[in-house]
Amino acid sequence: MKRNSITLACTLVAALLSHPVDAADLIRIGSPYVTTTLDPVRSTAAGNIEAFGQLYARLLRRDETGVVQPGLASEWTISEDGLELVFKLRAAKFSNGTPITAEDVAFSLTRAMKDEKSVYGATLAAVESVSAEDPGTIRVKLKHRFAPILDNLEVFNAGIVSKADVEGRGEKAFSDNPVSSGPYQVREWRPNDRLILEPNPNYWREGYPKNDGAEFIEVANSNTRVSMLMAGELDAMREVPWAQLESVGAHEKLRMALEPSTVIYMTLLNERRPPFDNIKVRQAAAHALNVPAITKAMTEGHAAPANTTLPAALDHHARDLPAITYDPALAQTLLAEGGYDGKELTMLISSNADAEKLATLLQAQWAAVGLKTKIEKVDRGVWWERVPAGEYDLAPSWWYNETSDPDLAVRWAVCGTCGTHSFHTYYDNATVNELTEQAVRELDPTKRGALYREIQKISTEEVAQIPLYYPPYANAYANAVDGLTLSPSLQWSLEEAVLSK
Template sequence: MNFWSRPRMRAMGLTLRGATFLVAGLIAFEPALAADVIRVVSPYQTTTLDPMRSAAAGNIETYGQLYSRLVRRNSETGVLEPGLAETWEVSGDGKTYTFHLRDAQFSDGSPITAADVAFSLERIRGDKKSAYPAPLSSVESVTAADPKTVVVQLKSAFAPFLGNAEIWNMGIVSKADVEKRGEEAAFATVPVTSGPYEVKQWKPNEKLVLEPNPHYWRKGYPKSDATVELIEIASPETRIAMLKAGEIDVVRAVPWAQIDDLKTVETIDMRLEPSTTIYMTLLNHKREPFSNLQARQAAGMAIDNEAMAKAITRGYAEPANTTLPGSVDFHDKDYPGIPYDPAKAKELLAESGMAGHEVKILATADAPSQQTALLIQAQWQAIGLKPVIVNVDGGAWWDATGKGDYDAAANWWYNETPDPDLAVRWAVCGTCGSNSYNTFYANPKVDALVEEGTKEVDQAKRAEIYKEIQKITTDEVAQVPLYYAPNAVAYAKRLEGLKLTPSLQWTLEETTIGQ
């Protein structure tokens, strides 16, 4: 989402919503790019091939290549289009969705049926190992009316449902294969897939090699017969050097400091692509000092997020003005945000009785985390807090924030769809399973508005609901919004049609290789 089960993130690795850098081994490469191989390099790992088991960033990117969903989002227009479902109807009361499946096959040539769809969605919705059941929280049941008809019954009308059916973990898996081989074995090495690619080879902690699925339902896709290698390399310097040397095609998560240089390289297309990512600082509402509203307001006013965005991203990101990503539907771009006012912050902190209080700021080893923590430390110190940076690895970061064993922690998350429902459920809803992204922020009025927003079909009224959510949660400093960042991705110019969508999906099936 969001980036990571609402309970989202996702306890392993980076998460959808969180971003911690993982170490991967270096790989031996051919000195030049092969015409029949597309190499995509990322710091984010593929840790499982089961689309319901993880919300980590690397897995999100992988799932989109292996598994098709009922609907798909057009990568150019953003419009929802037919996927495995060729058509669908919605009942007048908005509670029943009937999907009619097209003739499609899995990678082993077996037909994709309504039973497979019902099996897949029920795993996501009800399995205890499901990393992210929240998008299907409105579902009462999923049934196969006949081999080509799936009926989804909702508990009540739910405006975001169709968009939720498109996100990364909604991929359809083979019921027969999972039941035959067992859940662990079915996804251990070479799963039966429904998407544009199938697995040729998987070397965990190194790379995942994909090849076109000959039974893919989109005839003529993937457009290229090329093998795709999703490669894990933690070092940003190594990733950039390999791209410049022509050893790889794509670098995900280009460091901000490298962007200007890459723009000058003739063979590289350096892009800042649209995203729904927000960088923010978590505050633990469960204990002092940030259980105190005035102390949270002081912490927010002490941070110059415009200056931080310039310093950290070299001006490529926009200062955040609300607790929601700036590119989601109904974002209130006119809201003034938390004012930068260190004098007022110092006054509020004194009134709160929390001046001089120690604040434990969690940080991971990657450069953005360290830089953000240091800038926050300096600004909070200036108003009278005693911030201390505590460096931890990614696993310890998630463990500590999940348990509430911290005071503050800078991080990022994204929203899987343009609709803000998943964003508010992830970040500011106290009763939605995420503990308001481990801040433990809870406001019954906000929780009620979250539910109201899903039932309202009038778009103007929905906009007002989400505007109110943003005002309340920003005023109460549920989190400290820092900046809205694009996806920084560098591509070899020989590729055509490839991009990373805001929902963190590669358009590899649309990609061709030029000269």
């Protein structure tokens, strides 16, 4: 008995020595988004993406201006025909001290592309193969010219994992507590509560991270997050309510930041069934909405009304294209011409205050022109079951793009043959589909821009979705944190951040 007590005491002392950082030294980030997996190819959920960016280094990284820079790859070359890229690895190690080799890179990228459980293979769909030429050299062969290849090799699911770790311990053990290649490793994960990170002692960037670690704390209620931030229980928070921006910014120990995003709020219309299989009814639903008024009501004037089906922050966004006009009389005419029979349509929304507010605004403006809707509230999991299954009529929502390049956005939102059925609306225009393939193969920026302009023109006029507004990220920070920002691609600059308390 005494012997066991001594053993237990020694174990506790060892645990304390191995994790000496006090919670007060961690940067505490409050977010409404949950962490459900630490495997970078198994999820595209926001909370997981934020964690992936801290745990896994990529071949390339973005600097504070958004420009792609060397990451695990110290240099690279691209063949004249644009079909082969060769990357040279720098000397780097995983968190357990083992070298990061070309075999690990080939394993990681191939897993993201071809593993049957990979949820986002589209980022690397143009890649034919990834091979290790020698321990420090990777060759990437493309099926065709692919303009955004460098951007896509910086996306979260291109994070490099240890082949030996994944295969040796198995995917479940790896996902719960992975060997990492990024600036941090897992100190503790409490599902449905928080993810605690500590510095990776073998991170390749010497002198980074500049802090002792972080806690990603899951706080669903936005008002609770604000209260915790004001009370000093958080050092940063995601998604300050628009109505509270002024009060948070006025707090002497806080600063409010409206950071650029690639987010677009829009409304999905199910084109697999009446009435939205008729273009005139879709156009009627769009012309019935006073988008500038909705934007102001939802964001207190902090977002810009959307003018096309693509986010404004993307390269080649067609800022000169006119937005869909607010014209109730035209909406009524189009409803009649489209054969709308007065049936009450189901508007499917997630059960949260912002979604309910938006749905109520939409419902009132549609009712004014005779388009009848009923609001059905479900939890987010059910929403993501029913929308892909086509079990809805209308569904206000939002999405964002992982890079500034528009290819992934087009494939997600308006391409009918690219895997998502135009974000599950089943919008399918042969010209848009063909332009999508032309644009991704075009390396001349001016010519690419013209192709994406045409995609936006067609998909907006045909109301592939109803564009609503382009919001920034509304994040807040304690003055004690310096250097912490959130990029448009949901990546925290955490390794750059300094905490002074």
